[in-house]
Amino acid sequence: MNPQAAQGYSSVAEVARRARAASRKLARLHLSTRNQVLLSVADCFEKSVRSILGANKLDCDKAQEMADTGRMSQAMLGRLRLDEKGVAEMAGRLREVASLADPLGRRIATTELDDNLVLYKETCPLGVVAVVFESRPDVVPQVASLTLKSGNAIILKGGDEAASTNEALVGLWRETLQEFKEAPLESIQQLHSRVDVMELLRLDRDVDLLIPRGGREFVEFIARNSRIPVLGHGEGICHVYVDRAADLDKALAITLDSKVQYPAACNAAETLLVHAALAKDFLPLIVAKLQTEGVEIRGCPRALAALPPGKIVPASDRDWSTEYGDLILAVKIVDDLDAALEHIQLYGSMHTEAIVTEDEAAAGRFLEEVDAAGVYHNASTRFGDGYRYGLGSEVGISTSKLHARGPMGLEGLTTYKYKLRGDGHTVASYYRGDRKFRHRSSQRAKV
Amino acid sequence: MNPQAAQGYSSVAEVARRARAASRKLARLHLSTRNQVLLSVADCFEKSVRSILGANKLDCDKAQEMADTGRMSQAMLGRLRLDEKGVAEMAGRLREVASLADPLGRRIATTELDDNLVLYKETCPLGVVAVVFESRPDVVPQVASLTLKSGNAIILKGGDEAASTNEALVGLWRETLQEFKEAPLESIQQLHSRVDVMELLRLDRDVDLLIPRGGREFVEFIARNSRIPVLGHGEGICHVYVDRAADLDKALAITLDSKVQYPAACNAAETLLVHAALAKDFLPLIVAKLQTEGVEIRGCPRALAALPPGKIVPASDRDWSTEYGDLILAVKIVDDLDAALEHIQLYGSMHTEAIVTEDEAAAGRFLEEVDAAGVYHNASTRFGDGYRYGLGSEVGISTSKLHARGPMGLEGLTTYKYKLRGDGHTVASYYRGDRKFRHRSSQRAKV
Numbered sequence: 069m070n071p072q073a074a075q076g077y078s079s080v081a082e083v084a085r086r087a088r089a090a091s092r093k094l095a096r097l098h099l100s101t102r103n104q105v106l107l108s109v110a111d112c113f114e115k116s117v118r119s120i121l122g123a124n125k126l127d128c129d130k131a132q133e134m135a136d137t138g139r140m141s142q143a144m145l146g147r148l149r150l151d152e153k154g155v156a157e158m159a160g161r162l163r164e165v166a167s168l169a170d171p172l173g174r175r176i177a178t179t180e181l182d183d184n185l186v187l188y189k190e191t192c193p194l195g196v197v198a199v200v201f202e203s204r205p206d207v208v209p210q211v212a213s214l215t216l217k218s219g220n221a222i223i224l225k226g227g228d229e230a231a232s233t234n235e236a237l238v239g240l241w242r243e244t245l246q247e248f249k250e251a252p253l254e255s256i257q258q259l260h261s262r263v264d265v266m267e268l269l270r271l272d273r274d275v276d277l278l279i280p281r282g283g284r285e286f287v288e289f290i291a292r293n294s295r296i297p298v299l300g301h302g303e304g305i306c307h308v309y310v311d312r313a314a315d316l317d318k319a320l321a322i323t324l325d326s327k328v329q330y331p332a333a334c335n336a337a338e339t340l341l342v343h344a345a346l347a348k349d350f351l352p353l354i355v356a357k358l359q360t361e362g363v364e365i366r367g368c369p370r371a372l373a374a375l376p377p378g379k380i381v382p383a384s385d386r387d388w389s390t391e392y393g394d395l396i397l398a399v400k401i402v403d404d405l406d407a408a409l410e411h412i413q414l415y416g417s418m419h420t421e422a423i424v425t426e427d428e429a430a431a432g433r434f435l436e437e438v439d440a441a442g443v444y445h446n447a448s449t450r451f452g453d454g455y456r457y458g459l460g461s462e463v464g465i466s467t468s469k470l471h472a473r474g475p476m477g478l479e480g481l482t483t484y485k486y487k488l489r490g491d492g493h494t495v496a497s498y499y500r501g502d503r504k505f506r507h508r509s510s511q512r513a514k515v
Numbered sequence: 516m517n518p519q520a521a522q523g524y525s526s527v528a529e530v531a532r533r534a535r536a537a538s539r540k541l542a543r544l545h546l547s548t549r550n551q552v553l554l555s556v557a558d559c560f561e562k563s564v565r566s567i568l569g570a571n572k573l574d575c576d577k578a579q580e581m582a583d584t585g586r587m588s589q590a591m592l593g594r595l596r597l598d599e600k601g602v603a604e605m606a607g608r609l610r611e612v613a614s615l616a617d618p619l620g621r622r623i624a625t626t627e628l629d630d631n632l633v634l635y636k637e638t639c640p641l642g643v644v645a646v647v648f649e650s651r652p653d654v655v656p657q658v659a660s661l662t663l664k665s666g667n668a669i670i671l672k673g674g675d676e677a678a679s680t681n682e683a684l685v686g687l688w689r690e691t692l693q694e695f696k697e698a699p700l701e702s703i704q705q706l707h708s709r710v711d712v713m714e715l716l717r718l719d720r721d722v723d724l725l726i727p728r729g730g731r732e733f734v735e736f737i738a739r740n741s742r743i744p745v746l747g748h749g750e751g752i753c754h755v756y757v758d759r760a761a762d763l764d765k766a767l768a769i770t771l772d773s774k775v776q777y778p779a780a781c782n783a784a785e786t787l788l789v790h791a792a793l794a795k796d797f798l799p800l801i802v803a804k805l806q807t808e809g810v811e812i813r814g815c816p817r818a819l820a821a822l823p824p825g826k827i828v829p830a831s832d833r834d835w836s837t838e839y840g841d842l843i844l845a846v847k848i849v850d851d852l853d854a855a856l857e858h859i860q861l862y863g864s865m866h867t868e869a870i871v872t873e874d875e876a877a878a879g880r881f882l883e884e885v886d887a888a889g890v891y892h893n894a895s896t897r898f899g900d901g902y903r904y905g906l907g908s909e910v911g912i913s914t915s916k917l918h919a920r921g922p923m924g925l926e927g928l929t930t931y932k933y934k935l936r937g938d939g940h941t942v943a944s945y946y947r948g949d950r951k952f953r954h955r956s957s958q959r960a961k962v
Contacts, residue, residue, distance in 0.1 A: 092884060179905045185894060187904055194916050195886065276916055291742070297917045318939030325941035424939075435934045437539065439642065447632065447937030456942070457634055457933070458626045458954035469641050469723055469930040470744045471917040483916040486904070487882045490894030492765030492871075494772035495903070507905035 123236035193219035304334030311425035441474035570683035640666035751781030758872035867899035888921035
């Protein structure tokens with residue numbers, strides 16, 4: 069690696085200060101430069117596929133040892149492993165982000181307060197964003213591309229298990245940045261230890277947003293221990309509700325997809341709610357299908373009663389609030405839509421919720437009344453993802469109601485400011501009644 | 516008061532649960548009903564002016580006693596006192612909020628993911644909002660009207676010094692609500708003690724947003740002691756920078772207005788930065804003007820040197836980070852725009868910052884590079900206010916970069932959800948390559 073691209077630091081505070089300084093340059097960086105960097109990094113990744121895979125092999129060999137001795141799950145090992153196709157996909161995603169519209173300087177509103185006194189509400193970068201994540205190395209180009217495109221500096225801390233791969237990817241990114249003299253090298257920096265992360269949590273003056281990507285306990289730990297705003301999701305307890313008026317083929321396909329297509333994902337379904345009228349017809353069908361796919365079913369008493377003895381196991385109260393992340397599904401019979409809404413309100417994590425029905429009124433109520441980032445009608449919960457939403461990529465999925473909700477792409481990485489342009493205007497003249505506010509709003513800018 | 520309109524509660528948790536239940540009804544409440552309630556409350560306030568002023572007199576008499584014995588400031592007493600004009604203004608503001616466009620159900624984006632698979636991003640209420648505030652009773656109708664219009668339930672805790680007035684206003688509001696059977700009475704509730712507020716801070720399952728309005732320590736205390744998201748501002752350290760190319764008449768008017776028009780406001784200026792080239796011409800003029808208005812000036816060494824001995828007092832380092840809220844102004848001579856930007860970045864509270872200049876390039880840089888909720892060119896910092904911005908009113912001013920920034924009106928009280936409408940779509944079919952995403956975005960909705 070080009071030695072200048074290597075990053076050294078004496079303290080986390082220094083890293084954060086550099087990031088803040090870089091963020092000011094990034095905020096002024098022209099769109100064409102931001103895009104050009106992304107395209108160059110994509111080329112660089114493709115050219116450097118051998119060195120990336122070499123670094124990844126180091127991580128995988130270590131991980132294999134750990135997996136062999138039971139200290140790492142096979143699933144984690146799988147997420148860590150990169151191949152040529154994976155590197156090509158990374159490059160493809162970078163080019164996709166380059167092709168997205170500029171999220172900065174977008175005029176959200178214009179209000180003429182008075183003659184020569186005009187208020188503009190315009191988007192701008194957040195500043196400095198820190199992302200703390202585990203294993204999957206493809207997180208690096210995903211979040212780095214979105215933060216760069218949105219004019220933010222990023223501080224990354226990946227999992228130790230992917231240390232070599234992350235180091236290689238960030239190193240190549242920084243080498244590429246050096247070719248662009250306006251683009252600051254410190255727009256991307258890495259931390260190397262958990263102790264550093266703990267120190268970072270205290271730097272609320274220089275870090276504007278923390279995005280923890282990991283398990284519920286990890287996310288909650290970060291949120292409890294920092295005054296920096298945190299966006300992310302603690303858990304994904306998603307439901308599929310099969311309504312009385314469901315098309316059974318759609319219900320089968322959606323339930324199956326929501327559970328088995330990738331059970332470790334946060335948007336996979338954990339609980340199936342079935343309208344009581346379908347206990348006889350639909351329930352045996354879906355249970356058989358799911359069991360063929362190796363899914364363990366845990367049912368409420370009414371579900372147990374509707375099936376042959378021993379067909380499924382009984383659910384405990386804990387099951388309704390458990391994110392399995394695995395081939396296990398809790399099943400509950402509900403009397404009607406209201407009971408389904410009640411259950412989701414009680415146990416859902418405001419992530420992604422789906423109803424299967426041909427009854428437009430029931431669908432309408434579900435979409436209005438369920439309080440979640442994503443509310444779906446006749447579609448799998450697995451669609452809850454930035455790439456599938458057309459955001460190009462995502463820095464994470466937020467279950468917060470403030471700022472960004474759901475998959476966070478470029479928009480979630482921007483804020484806005486009010487720019488007021490006057491000609492010597494004072495408030496006193498409005499107080500005295502010499503002048504009056506006009507408050508004429510222009511059409512919201514088209515995007 | 517109508518006895519049913521009176522609010523009793525056995526626990527704060529019960530208040531929050533009721534608010535959550537009310538919020539679900541409010542989310543479905545038709546715009547015309549929401550507006551009709553606001554207009555009826557406005558009429559009710561006007562008809563009940565005597566009882567409101569009677570209640571206010573009780574508060575003011577108590578406060579007068581405290582002021583006489585030095586336990587309350589005259590400024591606080593002033594903010595507490597209501598008169599007929601004040602009540603009429605409250606009613607006028609309610610009618611203004613009723614006339615604003617509906618913030619709910621606004622389609623922010625539409626993306627066709629594929630045939631019959633369409634993603635809608637639509638605005639919806641936050642849910643339950645709690646506002647903790649001091650003295651000024653006009654906060655009650657301001658925040659209650661904005662939360663109702665945006666479909667949120669509100670929990671209020673006002674200062675003890677305004678207890679009777681707040682009780683009267685909330686009581687009339689609840690009496691009016693009883694005339695509308697779809698509008699839940701629990702859409703507005705009050706807490707009565709600090710102990711209750713402490714309990715409220717723990718109820719993150721039933722409260723979506725906390726808005727503390729008060730001093731810096733109060734706001735920081737709330738933020739440190741709750742996992743509920745907090746929006747507001749700890750302090751307002753606002754600057755006026757008079758650039759080398761300033762029109763001196765505008766600079767005089769803007770500086771004066773920013774400092775003396777209402778010095779207790781958070782958007783009043785605390786520091787004046789003057790370009791070195793103007794130390795001779797402008798500085799003596801503005802100092803004389805400010806001193807005529809009773810302003811104490813604390814200057815940096817260069818400012819002291821530019822004026823006759825004893826004309827102003829020396830500033831200490833503490834002055835640059837002090838929110839006086841009073842007729843005191845710190846003054847610093849800076850070498851250029853960069854020095855001004857540096858000073859603001861170091862000491863500003865990201866609230867409202869102004870530049871006075873006829874140099875469009877300097878203005879452009881200031882508006883781009885200053886990281887604050889409001890960045891002004893040739894206008895007084897005192898414009899940083901929801902009413903003046905044309906938001907109808909405000910629930911507070913946020914210096915956070917996440918969610919709402921600057922004066923928070925209806926938009927700050929809404930979030931959005933993604934509604935996905937499909938026809939049995941599964942993610943597996945895109946994985947297998949049977950189907951491809953189209954991601955065709957429609958024009959952003961006009962507002």
